[in-house]
Amino acid sequence: MKENQASRTAQSMAIFRALESARPPKERLFADEFAAMFLSPSMRLAARIAKKSGAARNRLIAWIDRRWPGGRASAVARTCLIDRTLRQALMAEIRQVVILGAGYDSRAYRIEGIEDARVFEVDRRETQAMKRRVLMQRLCPFPPHVVFVETDFMKQTLAEVLASSGFDRDRKAFFIWEGVSNYLDERAVDATLRFVGSNAPGSQIVFTYTHRGLLDGSGAFSVSPNVLRHLQRAGEPWTFGFYPTEVASYLHARGLELKQDLGAIEYGALCMGASKDEMKGYEFYHVAIAEVRKREETSCRR
Structure with missing residues (x-):
């Protein structure tokens, strides 16, 4: 990503979510x-229309799907899956939510019950x-349950930036x-x-x-x-x-137990009843869900 530039791919995700939200309830x-x-103004006008x-x-939608096959459907289905997983965590009384690389994610403001948790963006x-x-x-005053945490994943550690923002590693957390x-x-x-993986046992991550x-x-x-060209142009x-x-063993070595790993075809079918053809073009994309294991199981971790 170019310096001093907000993410263009985050805006692409936003138009996909806007179009899905424009459907009848x-x-x-x-x-x-x-x-x-x-x-952008032109994309906002398109969403309004x-x-x-x-x-x-x-x-x-048909134009987008022809130009970037599978991209919109994958984004919509994964949003639905992550929303569902987050709601389950909140129902299990996890009261810390950490959204890593939050972009224009709005879950902190639109998921029912999340106001009872502390959300770190x-x-x-x-x-x-x-x-x-x-x-x-639209939000004035700003919701008190949300904390913005500025970082660069390539230069700073999460431990450093979250500790200074009030995050408690001894309490269960849900990471997105x-x-x-x-x-x-x-x-x-x-x-x-x-x-x-070093956080409280029972903490979860969906990535x-x-x-x-x-x-x-x-x-x-x-x-x-078109997908790869778009990414290159966006920097x-x-x-x-x-x-x-290799995901399960990789996570195990880092204190995490893989619970679920779904490719785009699988989570597309699960969340929106999409056919294999509808997800074609994004078969390479995955959503994984893992949980922090008990301390005695991680004592020999590298």
Whole structure:
């Protein structure tokens, strides 16, 4: 990502959420009333038209799906899955939520019951500055349960920035790490997951990752060249991925137990009843859910 520039890929995610939220209440998978607020004027106009006209919305969605096959459907389905997992954590009375690389994520303001938790939004200064300016247009006073934590995953440790923001590592926490790991390097990913694994047993993390086979060429995927060109133009190329067969052992070495690992075809079918063809183009994308193991099980951890 370029210096002093808010994330362009975060805005892409926002338009996908805005279009899903524009559907009638009985048809949409979630309602994100904040998503359209983060869009450029032209994209905001498109989202407004999509909300007023079902036909216009369907045409726009069809155009996006042709240009970036699987991207929108994957984003919508993974948003639904992470929302569901977060609600389950809140029902289990986890009262600390950490959103890593929060971008324009609005879960702290739209998930029912999250106001009873302490939410730590962790991201780069540029992205957070824009987000706060936008949110203050609607949220005044600003919700007291949200703490903004500025960081750069490549330069600072989570332990440092969260400790100074009031995070309690002795209490269970729920971590969301959506759409971030694929932009980092091996050192940053390792440090982040080791930190999560060092928290209170029973803490959970839901995170997304890219199949490494897409990055090293060893996998056969139907990804559109438009996706990779868009990332290059945005200055946000993918740099890291996992082989799915190695995720469980990788997490185990860092104090975490893998509970679930779903590829795009699987979470698309689970969350929106999508067919394999609807998710084609993003088969390489995964959502994983893991839990911090008991201390006695992690005493020999490297």
